[in-house]
Amino acid sequence: MKLSITLLAFAGFIIFSNKCIAQSAPPPIVIVLKPHGIENTVDYIDVAIHLGAPDVGAGRTLVHLPLTIVSRPGIQLEAKDLKATDVEGVLPLGQSDMFATSSSTYRNYIPARATLGDVTLEYRAHVNASKRNGPLFDLVGQPGGVNGAGVTFLALPDTNNVYAIDVQWDLSALAAGSRGISSLGEGEVKLVGPPEAALYMFYYAGAVKSYTLASSRFTVYWMTEPPFNVQAFAASIGQIYKEETSFFKGSAPAYNIFIRQNSFLGLGGTALSHGFMLGYSRTGDENALAYRMLVSHEMIHNWPALSGDHIDTAWYSEGTAEYYSLLLSLRAHTNSMDETIEGLNSRVSAYLGNPLHTLNNRRVGEQFWKDLRAQTVPYGRGLLYLIHTNARIVQATAGQKSVDDVVLWVLNQQRAGKEIGNAEWVERVGSLIGAEAAKKDYEAMVAGSLDRVDPKAFSPCLVSVPAQIHEYDLGFDPQSFDSHRITGLNLSSAAAKAGLEEGDTIIDTSDTYRARMGQTNHLVLTVERGQNTLKIDYIPRSSQAISAFKWQLAPDITTANCSL
Numbered sequence: 358m359k360l361s362i363t364l365l366a367f368a369g370f371i372i373f374s375n376k377c378i379a380q381s382a383p384p385p386i387v388i389v390l391k392p393h394g395i396e397n398t399v400d401y402i403d404v405a406i407h408l409g410a411p412d413v414g415a416g417r418t419l420v421h422l423p424l425t426i427v428s429r430p431g432i433q434l435e436a437k438d439l440k441a442t443d444v445e446g447v448l449p450l451g452q453s454d455m456f457a458t459s460s461s462t463y464r465n466y467i468p469a470r471a472t473l474g475d476v477t478l479e480y481r482a483h484v485n486a487s488k489r490n491g492p493l494f495d496l497v498g499q500p501g502g503v504n505g506a507g508v509t510f511l512a513l514p515d516t517n518n519v520y521a522i523d524v525q526w527d528l529s530a531l532a533a534g535s536r537g538i539s540s541l542g543e544g545e546v547k548l549v550g551p552p553e554a555a556l557y558m559f560y561y562a563g564a565v566k567s568y569t570l571a572s573s574r575f576t577v578y579w580m581t582e583p584p585f586n587v588q589a590f591a592a593s594i595g596q597i598y599k600e601e602t603s604f605f606k607g608s609a610p611a612y613n614i615f616i617r618q619n620s621f622l623g624l625g626g627t628a629l630s631h632g633f634m635l636g637y638s639r640t641g642d643e644n645a646l647a648y649r650m651l652v653s654h655e656m657i658h659n660w661p662a663l664s665g666d667h668i669d670t671a672w673y674s675e676g677t678a679e680y681y682s683l684l685l686s687l688r689a690h691t692n693s694m695d696e697t698i699e700g701l702n703s704r705v706s707a708y709l710g711n712p713l714h715t716l717n718n719r720r721v722g723e724q725f726w727k728d729l730r731a732q733t734v735p736y737g738r739g740l741l742y743l744i745h746t747n748a749r750i751v752q753a754t755a756g757q758k759s760v761d762d763v764v765l766w767v768l769n770q771q772r773a774g775k776e777i778g779n780a781e782w783v784e785r786v787g788s789l790i791g792a793e794a795a796k797k798d799y800e801a802m803v804a805g806s807l808d809r810v811d812p813k814a815f816s817p818c819l820v821s822v823p824a825q826i827h828e829y830d831l832g833f834d835p836q837s838f839d840s841h842r843i844t845g846l847n848l849s850s851a852a853a854k855a856g857l858e859e860g861d862t863i864i865d866t867s868d869t870y871r872a873r874m875g876q877t878n879h880l881v882l883t884v885e886r887g888q889n890t891l892k893i894d895y896i897p898r899s900s901q902a903i904s905a906f907k908w909q910l911a912p913d914i915t916t917a918n919c920s921l
Contacts, residue, residue: 383549384409386520388511390537391527392503392562399484399503399531399563402496402510406478411514413472418465420478420512424454426461428726429494431509432482436466439512444474466512482510486620493627493634497617501580502535502563504617506556506629513552522555523547526562536565538578540613540632559632561615570595574611583616583637585645593691597653600689601681604761605660605768614652624648624868628655638868646696654682661764664776668722672802673782676739677764679704684921694916698819702907707874708737709905710829710898715805728835729869741810742802746786748811749798753790763789809906817911818919824907827898829873831880837863843884852882855895861886872897 387407392399406420413419419441423431436452449469456462484498484505496505525545526537539546540558548554561578569576570591575598577591591614598612611631619625619636624647626635633655635648661677663670683700686692692700708714713721713730714737724731747760763785767777779799787795801807812821832852834845843861846853861884872880882893910919 383519383521384411385523386513386552386555387523387525388555389525389527390560390562391529392531392535392537394531394535394563397500399498401484402482402503402562403527403530404478404480404482404510404512406512408476408478408514409520410474411472411476413468413476415470416467418453418515419450419468419472419476421455421463421465421515422510422512423508424462424464426494426508428487428491429509430485430487431464432485432496434464434480434482434512438480439466440479441466441468441476443472443476448472448476463515465515478512480512485509491625493617493619493625493636495620497620499580499618502531502561502565504559504561504615504634506627506634507558507560508556511556513556515552517551519549519551521547521549522552524555524558528562531563535563537562538565538613538615540629542611542613554630557629559613559615559629559634575614576611577614577616579616581618583618585637585648587616590645590648593649594652594656596689596691597649597682597686598656600685601653601656601660604681604685606765607660612656624651624870626651626655628658646692649691650682650686650700653686654678657681657685660768662771663767663782664778666722668719668725669779671722671725671735672718672739672742673779674739675735676743679736679740680743687921694910694919697921698908698910703874704737704740705907706824706826706876706905707733707829708741709808709903710826710876711737711873712828712830714738714808717805718803721805729838730829730835730873733870733873738802738805738807742798742807744814745807745810746790746798748814748816749790749794750786752811752813758789815908815921818914818921819908820911821906821908824905825902826876826905827900827902829897830899831897832857832895838866838869851895851897851900852893855893856891857882857884857893857895858886861891861893864890 389405391403436450441448486497487495494506613632657678687697832850846859865883867881
């Protein structure tokens, strides 16, 4: 079975596509996690997994683990290091690596004989942090403890079958007072579902601190002190979550935010069911607004989604997350109007200044896990399309309807058990603005040719005015970040003029996401050249200006009398 997931965020987001079918007395899976402390961190987790009578024949897959998943490394477990036993004693295992998807490679663990009765697996999951920006799945040991998503270190059956899953912690190898927490809560948790339910949870153990927002089930966990006030952060995010839950007319289940320091420069985040991992830069130089907007974006992923391949639907999942994180944060009074306008303009500038923004959705999808620039295209593309579509609907219905009505219609249909994809979206929009207009706008968005929005968007509060921007230009092949060696250097680029040379070895880099989001933001590369270590500091932009636009308050409008 190929892992059926939909990845929705630059930092990566998962929605399960499996439908769990209730059955009596599902077989058990018991997972016991024993983190091992060394000095002030964790270097590995001893994992014991009990499988209730899996009944797997010789040469068939018993369990599997990813070697890589959406650019994140797994624990690289060899079959010889995975001890398996059943009622007959030792169960010899072999391994076979399988290219599962364009972004994932799995290792299958295969018994040499048929299993008999229950099977117990024991192995050591060594921490394996990634140095590259991406979904925060990797198993990371940090000051205070360990954290990661189960998908990178739990060897479980490759099936949609339903199990009674029991997750337990053995904290005896950690300092007194240590805590073990997952997305579903602290200590032992039990759930019924397919193995994916345990794989796509966060696990967080060690010297953990926490803060729960008053009169809520909204909790923030951290180990080392982050570069922001946790209580103020929790209060503002809790207010946004309340606004989002109210807007999407959903329940407000327990929601946990886990904070960790990234192993790369820059902030990032990943949302899974019931939980979110927020990663802050080791330089700690982002502002509170950046953290707030990152989390509010990711929390939106609890609701809007379309059925279909990620390549075809990322515009919607990421576009709605961008659109509503901005507007609902404003309506929750956690962001000011000035901050909202700044957020809109920085996103428009980043999208139109992205050299890949004119590629169609399919071509963007082909590059998604190969080029960081491709990962951000659906964000800006979906945002512009939704802003444009909203203006069209408002005008066509004399203000009686908006894009909100279509988004909520999609959600209600899905709650009723119906699958809604791009075709149904276009049909619904067409019922409000006309079928031909809806089809034309949608096709322009998919083709990458929608780079302007209806001039009445956000009227009467805001107006769009012309602006000049410079295209984002690293100056070298983006694959250089994977090989850690500069290739394809453009000698006329700002990078070359700052002193970068072909063949330089990349040791470290500042936050490329931040560099993409601001026209004057710098990128700093630390490189080795021979025996020398050099810092190359430059603004990664082309020299030629291109036409764009930005929003500003309309004449005679103030932030006090403007609402969106």
